[in-house]
Amino acid sequence: MESASAYTQRIRPMAHDDVAHFEALYAAYQQPILSYLYRLVGDAACAEELCQEVFARAYRARRSMDNVQNVRAWLYRIATNAARDQLRRRRLLSWLPLFDEDPALLVESMEPAALETYAVQQALLKLGPDLRVPLVLYSCQELSTQEIADVLNISRDAVKQRLVRARLRFKELYQDE
Amino acid sequence: MSDSGFDHPLAQLATYRELSPAERQAVQSHLAVCDECRAQFETFRRQDTLLAALPERLPKRQWQLTRNGGVRLWNGLARLGDVMAVGGLATLTLAMAFLVHIAATAPMQTGSAPSGFSQTPLPPLTFPPDLPALVNPWVLAAPWLGGIVCVIGVLLALGKRHRAFPVFGVTLSIVLVFGFVPPLSALPNPIGIVWRMVGGYSYDPNLPFVNLWVVRGDPIPRLRPHMDGLIGQVGLDPLDPVQPLARYAFERIIQPRDTRFMLVTTRFVYADGFNRVYDVPMAYPVVGGFGISFSYWLDDGLERLRAQHVALPGQPFAAESSPIRLGDAVRLKLSPQADRLDTVNPAHWLWSGNRLQRLVWSPQGDAFLMVEQRPDRTQQLWLVSLDGSAPQPVNRGGSIFEYGWSPDGKFIVYTAPGEGQVSSGAREATQLVMTPRAALQRPAARRAIVNASLPSLTQQGIWYTQDGALWLMDYQTGASTRVIALPDLGRATDAVPIFWPLAVSPDASRVAYACGDNLCLMNLDGSDRRVIQATGIRAITWDRTSTRLAVTSLDANNLGPVRVLIVSREGELQHSAEVAPRDATDPPQWTPDGRIVFVQTFPMNGRRILTVDADTGQVLDLSREHWDAYFALSPDGKSVLLNNGRGGFWLAPVVR
Numbered sequence: 001m002e003s004a005s006a007y008t009q010r011i012r013p014m015a016h017d018d019v020a021h022f023e024a025l026y027a028a029y030q031q032p033i034l035s036y037l038y039r040l041v042g043d044a045a046c047a048e049e050l051c052q053e054v055f056a057r058a059y060r061a062r063r064s065m066d067n068v069q070n071v072r073a074w075l076y077r078i079a080t081n082a083a084r085d086q087l088r089r090r091r092l093l094s095w096l097p098l099f100d101e102d103p104a105l106l107v108e109s110m111e112p113a114a115l116e117t118y119a120v121q122q123a124l125l126k127l128g129p130d131l132r133v134p135l136v137l138y139s140c141q142e143l144s145t146q147e148i149a150d151v152l153n154i155s156r157d158a159v160k161q162r163l164v165r166a167r168l169r170f171k172e173l174y175q176d177e
Numbered sequence: 178m179s180d181s182g183f184d185h186p187l188a189q190l191a192t193y194r195e196l197s198p199a200e201r202q203a204v205q206s207h208l209a210v211c212d213e214c215r216a217q218f219e220t221f222r223r224q225d226t227l228l229a230a231l232p233e234r235l236p237k238r239q240w241q242l243t244r245n246g247g248v249r250l251w252n253g254l255a256r257l258g259d260v261m262a263v264g265g266l267a268t269l270t271l272a273m274a275f276l277v278h279i280a281a282t283a284p285m286q287t288g289s290a291p292s293g294f295s296q297t298p299l300p301p302l303t304f305p306p307d308l309p310a311l312v313n314p315w316v317l318a319a320p321w322l323g324g325i326v327c328v329i330g331v332l333l334a335l336g337k338r339h340r341a342f343p344v345f346g347v348t349l350s351i352v353l354v355f356g357f358v359p360p361l362s363a364l365p366n367p368i369g370i371v372w373r374m375v376g377g378y379s380y381d382p383n384l385p386f387v388n389l390w391v392v393r394g395d396p397i398p399r400l401r402p403h404m405d406g407l408i409g410q411v412g413l414d415p416l417d418p419v420q421p422l423a424r425y426a427f428e429r430i431i432q433p434r435d436t437r438f439m440l441v442t443t444r445f446v447y448a449d450g451f452n453r454v455y456d457v458p459m460a461y462p463v464v465g466g467f468g469i470s471f472s473y474w475l476d477d478g479l480e481r482l483r484a485q486h487v488a489l490p491g492q493p494f495a496a497e498s499s500p501i502r503l504g505d506a507v508r509l510k511l512s513p514q515a516d517r518l519d520t521v522n523p524a525h526w527l528w529s530g531n532r533l534q535r536l537v538w539s540p541q542g543d544a545f546l547m548v549e550q551r552p553d554r555t556q557q558l559w560l561v562s563l564d565g566s567a568p569q570p571v572n573r574g575g576s577i578f579e580y581g582w583s584p585d586g587k588f589i590v591y592t593a594p595g596e597g598q599v600s601s602g603a604r605e606a607t608q609l610v611m612t613p614r615a616a617l618q619r620p621a622a623r624r625a626i627v628n629a630s631l632p633s634l635t636q637q638g639i640w641y642t643q644d645g646a647l648w649l650m651d652y653q654t655g656a657s658t659r660v661i662a663l664p665d666l667g668r669a670t671d672a673v674p675i676f677w678p679l680a681v682s683p684d685a686s687r688v689a690y691a692c693g694d695n696l697c698l699m700n701l702d703g704s705d706r707r708v709i710q711a712t713g714i715r716a717i718t719w720d721r722t723s724t725r726l727a728v729t730s731l732d733a734n735n736l737g738p739v740r741v742l743i744v745s746r747e748g749e750l751q752h753s754a755e756v757a758p759r760d761a762t763d764p765p766q767w768t769p770d771g772r773i774v775f776v777q778t779f780p781m782n783g784r785r786i787l788t789v790d791a792d793t794g795q796v797l798d799l800s801r802e803h804w805d806a807y808f809a810l811s812p813d814g815k816s817v818l819l820n821n822g823r824g825g826f827w828l829a830p831v832v833r
Contacts, residue, residue, distance in 0.1 A: 048236065048237060117230070140228050171220055174224075
């Protein structure tokens with residue numbers, strides 16, 4: 001799979017070939033976007049569907065890609081909007097189960113490492129979307145604060161502020177878990 | 178520490194990764210002296226580690242972009258479907274609203290025509306009485322078109338859900354295009370096959386949608402030049418002397434079950450604004466290879482209107498100075514049902530349909546009999562009263578051969594195939610039926626016979642032939658008695674109905690009958706037998722005084738002329754007059770004074786009304802241009818009843 005940086009290096013020569021251009025974009029970002037969506041919505045199937053929708057939206061809007069300064073931020077912005085739409089539409093934020101099985105039984109059967117991962121994910125899902133998005137983008141997806149600002153269409157200062165609040169809230173939630 | 182401001186140390190701790198070396202140095206200096214901040218920093222670093230350690234999610238399926246146009250096609254169809262659905266629905270809604278508005282604001286125009294046409298047709302021109310209102314054909318078609326476009330659009334748009342929908346939509350579109358859009362619709366197509374099986378297809382010739390395969394070729398190109406040729410001519414409504422034809426309009430084309438014909442509903446509009454509608458038949462389409470039809474029909478229903486009315490040799494038209502002629506025809510005020518009897522029979526318009534009707538007056542002159550050809554090719558005998566009441570059916574199903582009245586008018590007698598049989602079947606199936614006028618549906622007698630000709634009806638009873646003998650059936654009892662053997666009567670040689678003309682004189686003293694091609698005449702006791710040489714006998718009629726008889730003669734192969742023979746009671750051939758070059762005739766009709774014989778002929782330029790003077794043998798043609806009528810001489814001999822098979826009945830006085 002082509003990395004995002006490799007994509008960035010060869011995207012320009014293919015600018016005049018829509019399909020080739022988009023294929024490269026897709027190859028580079030499908031997996032990161034899928035992971036990002038999974039961390040936002042906490043449901044694998046839903047994340048898969050959203051990922052397809054994200055690239056479908058991106059394909060439909062591919063004509064405007066030439067005017068985009070930061071393609072990665074542009075793509076994450078589409079993914080964020082898609083996830084928000086999905087969460088808003090299905091009201092998943094407060095009640096979506098992470099697993100089909102009884103979480104208590106699941107936790108008892110987990111290895112310590114998996115248990116920690118589970119606790120992190122649960123704490124993350126309990127975080128409000130306004131705080132969860134910048135935290136995931138910064139810590140998981142390793143976007144810069146400027147890129148996050150581009151994704152959320154807010155200022156960089158606001159991003160930093162949200163990051164502080166997100167970290168403090170996440171600390172409390174994780175301790176609860 | 179405060180929570181506000183991005184320059185707050187917490188913000189620097191939260192985004193430590195992005196700090197410059199100098200900023201990091203400053204932060205580390207602070208952390209060395211601040212336990213609280215150092216603990217917070219460790220917490221944040223721990224968070225980063227935990228979050229970064231969350232497992233990556235790998236896609237279950239690798240989606241690939243395809244370079245073929247398939248997706249683009251489906252998406253394009255879906256977008257087209259959206260537009261079609263909205264446009265079709267809008268068209269449907271607007272058209273329905275417009276039609277409702279028209280219906281709500283405009284009065285029904287039954288019996289008249291809309292603006293541009295006369296609103297009050299005169300009584301003689303009200304056939305048929307329910308003239309359809311003329312509305313722009315596109316207005317009537319708009320709801321259908323809108324509905325179809327909407328349905329197809331929805332099917333295409335549903336391609337977002339499942340590919341089967343647009344596939345069905347496209348298939349439906351193709352079927353409709355091949356079903357209704359020429360020239361593609363000239364090819365065999367599913368809709369056409371259904372219509373041919375079901376029957377009753379019709380279309381508006383003013384719209385471009387027609388299933389040419391069903392109609393076997395568009396009849397309009399064939400008919401239009403003939404209609405153009407009729408513009409300006411007078412008397413195109415037979416028996417109605419009206420204004421010249423000003424224009425015409427084709428309103429509907431109907432495919433009857435009998436696919437040899439096509440009916441073109443045509444509105445004739447005259448110079449005075451009055452109009453009437455005919456179903457002009459086209460006949461015998463030319464069909465090419467692979468079942469593809471051409472726009473060509475062998476016969477058109479305007480041949481009779483285009484024909485010139487010229488006198489045939491030896492048969493001059495009656496003039497003012499002639500000893501006998503007919504006055505102007507006056508339309509009878511009968512019931513609408515009676516006026517329309519047999520009008521759907523397209524053969525009345527064609528040359529090939531000559532002897533299709535025979536009108537028979539009741540002896541009292543208050544009613545007449547006529548036959549109606551039904552679409553299923555059976556015949557219905559009707560009793561039509563002059564008092565305006567509805568016509569009454571006489572027979573119940575099947576066909577009719579010949580029909581007549583008893584002299585007192587109390588009984589109707591007819592020959593027909595066996596009950597329930599339509600066409601000519603076995604000899605035994607022919608039957609003689611006597612039914613009282615007062616109870617038409619309850620025949621008083623029914624008898625199987627061989628001879629399909631009308632028996633002789635006198636005051637004594639019904640004279641008919643059976644088993645080589647003459648029989649007499651009593652009107653009241655229905656009982657038959659054998660009268661005399663007729664040894665030289667024709668013999669049945671096959672299993673088809675046979676016609677042996679027979680006539681007993683009104684005084685029941687002599688009998689005339691066809692013996693081979695000749696006419697035999699003898700007393701009822703077998704004495705005084707005479708044979709008059711002829712070339713075939715078609716019909717025999719005695720005058721009322723039993724002194725003379727008129728005989729129509731025509732050879733069996735229809736090669737020679739039709740002649741009327743005037744024969745004396747004793748068997749002397751007094752006159753032999755040619756009345757038609759060939760083809761069928763009806764039985765001769767005597768005037769009450771026994772001096773003139775009326776006879777119907779069917780030459781190729783119109784149905785004729787001929788008279789033969791029994792004293793001199795002079796022949797006169799009493800018919801008029803465009804009358805083209807069947808006729809029956811009234812019992813008092815003062816008028817003739819006329820009908821041309823296109824609706825309505827007229828009386829023309831006999832002027833002598």
